Amino acid sequence: MDVVIENVGRRSENWAEEGAPPDIGENSLNGFERNLLFWNLGDGRFVDVAYLTSSNRIEDGRGVAVADFDRDGRLDLLLQNLEKPAVLLMGRGESGAWLQVDLEGTRSNRDAIGAIVTIESGGRRQVRQVAAGSGFLSSSSHVLHFGLGDAQRVERLEVHWPSGRRDTRVDVDANQRLRIRESLPVATRSSASADSSAP
Numbered sequence: 001m002d003v004v005i006e007n008v009g010r011r012s013e014n015w016a017e018e019g020a021p022p023d024i025g026e027n028s029l030n031g032f033e034r035n036l037l038f039w040n041l042g043d044g045r046f047v048d049v050a051y052l053t054s055s056n057r058i059e060d061g062r063g064v065a066v067a068d069f070d071r072d073g074r075l076d077l078l079l080q081n082l083e084k085p086a087v088l089l090m091g092r093g094e095s096g097a098w099l100q101v102d103l104e105g106t107r108s109n110r111d112a113i114g115a116i117v118t119i120e121s122g123g124r125r126q127v128r129q130v131a132a133g134s135g136f137l138s139s140s141s142h143v144l145h146f147g148l149g150d151a152q153r154v155e156r157l158e159v160h161w162p163s164g165r166r167d168t169r170v171d172v173d174a175n176q177r178l179r180i181r182e183s184l185p186v187a188t189r190s191s192a193s194a195d196s197s198a199p
Helices: 189-196
Strands: 038-040 046-048 061-067 076-081 087-089 097-104 116-121 124-129 144-149 153-160 166-173 176-181
Touching: 097 116, 097 153, 116 144, 124 144, 166 176
Parallel strands: 097 176
Antiparallel strands: 038 046, 061 076, 076 087, 097 144, 116 124, 116 153, 153 166
């Protein structure tokens, strides 16, 4: 008997009425694979540490959002699986120093989507960008998180706003959430007089 499998990789809208999917053991056409969580070693290599953090759950994953939900400086994961309640995995254990940057645009869009933040700390340079979405059916926090290791200070922080404006901070303390509002241009005498004569 020939077996024909349609909609490989996805279920049709009325899959439940068509009968159960074919039995393929522990595998799934849609998921049910162990989650992976990668640790950045800082030298271009990544190691899967999901089994160490109990995040290597076997699930039919659909989305993941990353944020510091309890504002303790450790990133947490919110997982959404097919037809299951969301699961929140809280970051625990020891961690190094950190800095979180929360941006608000004025001339740029208010959420600062597209803004790029560059920091220099402990001889390292890191770059993050505010994105509108972060994956399939997912959007992570717009607050940018930087891991600083042993460094207790950021020597230089620069924000490149979508408007083209740049804001700079120096000598920033670690272990805080820093709120930065896009600076407005300083009015010159000529622009001020032009504004005053406008109807």
